[in-house]
Amino acid sequence: MATSLGFILVTHNQPNQLRRLVDTINIMFDYPRIVCHHNFSITPLNQESFPKNVKFVMPHVKTKWGKFSTIEAEMRALRLLYQCPDPPDWFTILSGSDYPIKPAAKIIQDLSSSPYDAFIHHEIVQYNRLESPWQRLGYQRYCTVKTWVPAIEKNGRLKKKFITLLEKPSLTKFFTPFSDSFPCFVGDHFFCGNHRVAKYLLDQHETAVSLQKYYQKHTIFPTESYYQTLLCNARGFNLCNNNMRYVDWSSENAHPKTLGMEDLPSLLSSSAHFARKFDSCKDIEILNELDKQIREY
Incomplete structure (x- = not known):
């Protein structure tokens, strides 16, 4: 049986770009399961206008950038994705400013032939x-x-x-949950994992209440550590230290560079599956050109 891929989209603005992302995913992956968490309190969105394979998390979480509310939104979306009768073999978490940069066949081949359970950037954090x-x-x-x-x-x-x-x-050590036997890990927010990883994260999100409270109340940007810490401290997972995302941090600020046509050669030569971030209001030609490279009609 072919490997199936489901998608979690976490969005808050630009409904037109979100719809384009959904349409591209549907063309590439033949209408896969998509769950979108959209922050309707920031930007209105007509969910009835989206294809039937797209489900929305309702009620939505009032997410804030880099806050634990984003993790909560993603976990609700993940649960909805895996509550369906035929859940996907793999899931990937995308923002509304992400876009695929490889054909579906290449992405599926990489996932189905890999020995890994998740592709997630991770680094251990130790004082020394x-x-x-x-x-x-x-x-x-x-x-x-x-x-x-x-x-x-x-x-x-x-x-x-x-x-x-x-x-x-x-x-x-008296105030944090971390120790030599349970170290902290950090990494890029976005990642993909298989169904075993999805089940583990959902189970832990229900039971690891004290860890959630710590990340929620006492940390900055928990989205760049919570998943890494849970998965890297778990037993039985083979993790690839590469989240298969192209991101340009040359801007040296809190947000990555907005990608444009000048970045196309680097995008196409990259081994990554997806890239961020794009803004169709600033440069729509880069998305048009990527469509020529990745869509399989």
Whole structure:
């Protein structure tokens, strides 16, 4: 039997670009199971206009960028995806600004022939092993004891920023869930996994309540650590340290570069399955050109 792939779309704006993404996925994968969590409180969306293979999470979660609410939205979508009578072999989580950059046959072949259970970027975070920027940033975000204090931005607006109170593991071990036997991991938010990974994440999301509360109340950008920590500390999974996503962080800020036509050669030569981020309002030609390369009519 052919390997099936289901999709979780987490969106909050640009309904037209979301519809284009859905239509492209349907053409490529012959109308697979798609579950969309859309934050209707930010941008209205007519869900009745979408194809019947697209289900929406209702009621929606009022998601905020980088907050645990996004994880909650994704878990609700994952549960809905795997409640169906014929759940997919694999799932992949996409944002509304993602787009495929490889043909469906190539994506399915890579997944079905791989020895892995998930393709997820992950790095361990340890106090005496902070070798990469991800690890150093991860330690500050997830493994220190912090408090939030008011601060004034240059434009005069009041915001919150965190200051570190405790940093050394001899002290933080009393306040965080991490230890030598349960280390923290960090990595890129978006990933894909098989049905075993889906079941494990859903089960853990029901039972690991204290870990959820810690990530929700005491960390920054839990979306870049929660999944990695759960899966890397689990037994029996073979994880590929590559989430098969093309992302350009050369802008050196909190968001990746918005990709355009100048990026097409790099996209096509990449081994990644999907890329982000795209903005059809800024450059629609890159999406048109990708369609010529990846759609199988």
